[in-house]
Amino acid sequence: QLQLMESGGASVQAGGSLRLSCTASEYIYCMGWYRQAPGKRVEGLATLYAGGESRYYDDSVKGRFTISLDSTKRIAYLQMTDLQPEDTAMYYCSAKEHGFGCLPSSTSSFPHRGQGTQVTVFG
Numbered sequence: 001q002l003q004l005m006e007s008g009g010a011s012v013q014a015g016g017s018l019r020l021s022c023t024a025s026e027y028i029y030c031m032g033w034y035r036q037a038p039g040k041r042v043e044g045l046a047t048l049y050a051g052g053e054s055r056y057y058d059d060s061v062k063g064r065f066t067i068s069l070d071s072t073k074r075i076a077y078l079q080m081t082d083l084q085p086e087d088t089a090m091y092y093c094s095a096k097e098h099g100f101g102c103l104p105s106s107t108s109s110f111p112h113r114g115q116g117t118q119v120t121v122f123g
Contacts, residue, residue, distance in 0.1 A: 002028055002112045006093045009117030012083055020078040020117060022093030030102035031076040032110065033067065035089035035119075043089075044104035046078060058104040083121045090116040 008020040022031065032047035045065060048055045052069035066079040076093060094110035096102065 002026060002095065004093045004095060004112055004114035006091065006114045006117040009091060009119045011120040011122060014084055014121055014123040016083050016121070017079070017081045018083065018119060020080070020091055020093075020119075022076045022078075022114060024074045024076070024095060027073050028095045028112070029097055030099055030110070031067075031069070031093065031095045032102065032104060032107035033076070033078045033091060033093055034104070034107040035087075035091045036108075037089040040089075042108045044107040045091075047102050047104050047107060048076065049099040049102045054099070054102075056103055080119075083119070085121045085123070087119060088121050089119060091119050092116045 003025040005023045030049040033045045036042045044058055045061050046057045046067035048067050064082050068077045092113055094107045094113040096110040
């Protein structure tokens with residue numbers, strides 16, 4: 001059973017940056033990130049597949065967030081810059097075996113997901 005574990009969440013001042021990590025217990029073709037704040041809808045953020053060759057972003061984070069894969073292809077990063085209070089949320093990593101439908105809007109429905117890591121932006 002594939003396991004995903006997020007890390008890197010923290011409290012940060014507005015305008016700051018964070019890098020989240022998602023470590024998979026084994027290689028999986030499609031990985032992504034989504035977030036959910038209390039009382040708000042789920043937001044798909046970014047996905048990648050084919051070893052990182054294909055990457056997709058939700059318009060709300062394009063230009064500020066970058067998804068990437070490490071050389072082992074088992075750790076997906078989400079580099080976040082210019083963070084704002086509205087970015088405060090629980091951030092989740094998710095994954096699926098196939099590239100079809102590997103899009104940010106579908107991340108919360110992927111069959112594999114981690115426990116989440118909290119990002120809080122103040123100021």
